[in-house]
Amino acid sequence: MPQPKVRVRFAPSPTGGLHLGGVRTVLYNYLFARKHGGEFIVRIEDTDQTRFVEGAEQYIFDCLKWCGIEPDESPLHGGEYGPYRQSERKASYLTYAKELVEKGFAYYAFDTPEELEQMRNNLKTEENPSPQYDGTVRNKMKNSLTLLPDEVNKLISEGARFVIRIKMPEHETISFTDMIHGEVSFESSLVDDKVLLKADGMPTYHLAVVADDYLMKITHAFRGEEWLSSAPVHILLWKYLFGLNKMPQWAHMPLILGPSGKLSKRDGAKYGFPVFAMNWNDPKTNELTEGFKEKGFLPEAFINLLAVLGWNDGTEQEIFSLDELVEKFSIERVHKGGAKFDFEKAKWYNHEWIKKLDVAHYSLLVKELFKSKGILITDELNFNKVLELVKDRCTLISDFYTQASYFFKTPESWDIDAVKPKWNEAKTDFFNEYCNKLEAIENWELGIIESTFKELAVAKNIKPGELQLPMRIMLVGAKFGPAVFEIAAMIGKTETITRIKNALKVF
């Protein structure tokens, strides 16, 4: 018997940015699909018009593209099971909701929001702060279980607003096997009668996932653990509508936590690290949430650090490319427990990728950065050489500015304190003479610049070491960067001499 083709889907709601947990879920979806030669589908859950945010859908796809995770089917890519936006599939949901009512698994409820609130207030006690619309209260409410059929028909024909709720069975153990958690079970009487179809005719998530997963032939469904509590509703819906044997296999992903509790958008601003893949500017609040991309992360590093936050292959390997992840990923090895996000380690991954990758991968990025700071790069070859020279000291792409800008721009100030205490006439003398000697060099290259320096130092009876730091301050402005003579070789004869002479004026 042929294995049914693996089809996994990611279904974000376009209500704002894509936070870490979301990106990781897509990533795992993608890895699983690719690993099993299956298809990766992205559908948009735009059921809630009140929170729908303009531009968010495009933003989601931009993030995926940046990460290198291209879907096979989506509103943007098309596919034979479309449309891929829930708002465009409205008609089918009503049919399923009605089918459930006819079979006796769901019912019409006519309670107004005020009546619901009143019910909750009446039933609220110390012990039970949030009463549910469940088996015990549905008999006291205004719905097709308490009303006579004629009354129900009359209300509907009069255009009364109604929702369709699932009728949870009385005493039934609902259990299923989760790919990550194993056997999970719930007592049906403890789950409330969730709304399936809203008064505006739009489905809730509960009805929509089940119907869409069925219609789109989804075989494996990954989502965040926050959905585990409502899994019994989905299981029941599958059982009532399409049969449990057609139900996809579920995997509930552990949560990603922030420094204090669940990682939230606000944690980013609070602790100074991004929580979204890319910058997200909410057009409603005009609030900007910083992204990893703009913070200076490489996509390779971003997906790497995300993939291993809650999963590892059991070996000591820490650095994985997307291809390696596809090859090595296994859903069984995803952790059950949530993981706290550690920005220090995230930066380490970026650092590793900056070192690992050829500078050609990100030189354009750095070039743009320089341009934004007013430094125009014309000599690409030379530029790449510089980047190669300093990449070991850059953790974020933005670090390249401090680490490499002095190759193209004379220092604006000098770390005087680093040289002043030990400065004397003999040193001024030395550097003046060194300039003269440099002037005479025909072949401007590393070896000769260095040997000239050392020979002169010996002749003047000064330890070369005592002169190297001042020389560095003259060329760089501060105490960092690669070997001084490398820098001198790179910036050229005239520039080196000019910088020494300029610095000598203030030393």
Add this chain to the structure above:
RNA sequence: GCCGCGUUGGUCAAGGGGUUAAGACGCCUCCCUUUCACGGAGGAAUCACGGGUUCGAAUCCCGUACGUGGUACCA
């Protein structure tokens, strides 16, 4: 409150009856380098607690604590 899920150093984690309980980030020390890094060598630091089961428990079972999610006509 109730329900679900979880719990190995500060963080990410390997290990699933017998191990000196891997490794990584971070921190500290030293080496390299008369800069800052990279690199190298070390160090401090862990099985949430209490009961079982067992010759033997981080590992299996039961409680407790703690964390986290749900308890919406949000996803």
